[in-house]
Structures are given as structure tokens and as C-alpha cells.
Amino acid sequence: MADPALKSQVQELIRDNKVxxxxxxxxxxxxxxFSMRVVGVLEQLGVEYGAIDVLPALQPLREVTAELSDxxxxxQLYVNGELVGGADIVEEMFDSGELAEMMGVAQPExxxxxxxxxxxxxxxxxxxxxxxx
Amino acid sequence: MAADLEEIRSLIAAALPGAEVEIxxxxxxxxxxxxxxAPQFAGRSRIDQHRMVKSAVQxxxxxxxxxxxxxxxxxx
Numbered sequence: 737m738a739d740p741a742l743k744s745q746v747q748e749l750i751r752d753n754k755v756x757x758x759x760x761x762x763x764x765x766x767x768x769x770f771s772m773r774v775v776g777v778l779e780q781l782g783v784e785y786g787a788i789d790v791l792p793a794l795q796p797l798r799e800v801t802a803e804l805s806d807x808x809x810x811x812q813l814y815v816n817g818e819l820v821g822g823a824d825i826v827e828e829m830f831d832s833g834e835l836a837e838m839m840g841v842a843q844p845e846x847x848x849x850x851x852x853x854x855x856x857x858x859x860x861x862x863x864x865x866x867x868x869x
Numbered sequence: 870m871a872a873d874l875e876e877i878r879s880l881i882a883a884a885l886p887g888a889e890v891e892i893x894x895x896x897x898x899x900x901x902x903x904x905x906x907a908p909q910f911a912g913r914s915r916i917d918q919h920r921m922v923k924s925a926v927q928x929x930x931x932x933x934x935x936x937x938x939x940x941x942x943x944x945x
Binding site for chain 1: 915923930937938939941
């Protein structure tokens with residue numbers, strides 16, 4: 737059963753941010769490859785967005801989003817109060833132009849899907865540190 | 870304990886009769902991709918299609934056998 741205070745905080749955040757990303761880590765330093773991919777898409781779209789690092793309260797936040805959105809994995813991108821999806825869906829919709837349209841911005845001319853980087857549990861990376869942003 | 874690809878495939882296939890299901894290991898045995906074409910996806914949003922796939926294997930996500938599941942869903 738999700739913590740009611742946390743649940744209402746989350747509902748408020750979703751309501752108050754046109755674009756809201758629940759991610760592992762922060763946009764300047766994502767802690768998972770999937771989160772990094774979503775940040776990369778948002779950067780290409782050039783939209784303002786709120787970002788919440790779920791790592792400090794991972795299990796409680798999973799419980800909240802399971803109740804609110806029937807979805808428990810992160811990253812989760814919310815646009816206009818609704819869950820769009822995780823990295824797969826965000827990339828598909830970015831590629832097709834649907835995401836830009838949903839956000840009311842122009843589709844970038846050279847839409848680029850970021851290379852998926854494997855980030856191993858514990859934070860170490862197989863490839864050299866990547867530049868973000 | 871990494872998930873057994875065939876078990877995952879058959880859990881999804883059982884939840885979506887008539888679907889074509891392929892599971893690919895994207896690294897380490899616990900990052901998987903499910904490629905699912907299912908008639909049940911017709912008219913559903915992407916997020917709903919993904920929910921249908923995820924719910925078939927939720928217990929394997931909960932017990933840690935699958936660390937990450939990517940989904941490619943299409944209508945069959």
C-alpha cells in the first residue's frame with residue numbers, strides 16, 4: 737500500500753509539470769542507460785522538464801506509481817498529467833514525431849536516437865565515461 | 870538467477886494467445902527484450918500494450934530474475 741503523503745506529493749508534481757520525468761539519477765548524471773536515453777530525447781526536443789531522482793526512495797515510489805499508473809519501472813515520462821511510458825515508448829514516439837507533437841514543439845530535423853549504453857549495477861560503466869548534454 | 874528465456878517467452882505467449890513472441894538477451898541474462906506481435910494490441914495505446922506484456926512476467930521482475938525488460942510491441 738503506497739504511502740499516502742508520498743502519493744499526494746507525486747500527484748502534485750505530475751499536475752504541476754507539463755513534462756515530468758521520474759528517472760534514476762539526475763539529467764547531468766543518469767544512473768541507468770534507460771534513463772539516459774529519455775534524457776537524451778528530451779534534450780533533443782529542447783523542452784523544459786521536471787526531473788525526479790527515484791533512487792533515494794525507489795521502492796516507495798514504485799508503490800505509488802503502481803497505484804497511480806499501473807506501472808512500476810523507471811524511467812517514467814509524464815506529459816500533460818499522463819504517463820507516456822519508459823525509454824522504449826519515448827524513443828518510438830520521438831522517432832515518429834508523435835512526441836514532439838504531443839509537447840507542442842518542432843520535431844528536430846536530425847532526430848538522433850542515443851546509443852544505448854550499458855551501465856552495470858553499482859554504477860560502473862563498460863565504456864569510457866560519456867559526455868552528457 | 871537469470872531468467873530462462875523460454876519460460877519468459879511462454880509466459881507472454883500464454884497471456885496473449887495467438888501472439889508471436891521472441892525474447893532476446895540483451896546482455897548478462899537479466900536485460901531482456903521481448904518482441905511481441907499480438908492481435909490483442911489492436912486499438913491499444915503503446916503504454917497499454919506494454920502493460921499487457923509486463924503483467925505476464927511481473928513476478929519475474931519482482932523476484933529480480935529480470936533486471937530490465939525492453940519491449941517492442943506491434944499489432945499482429
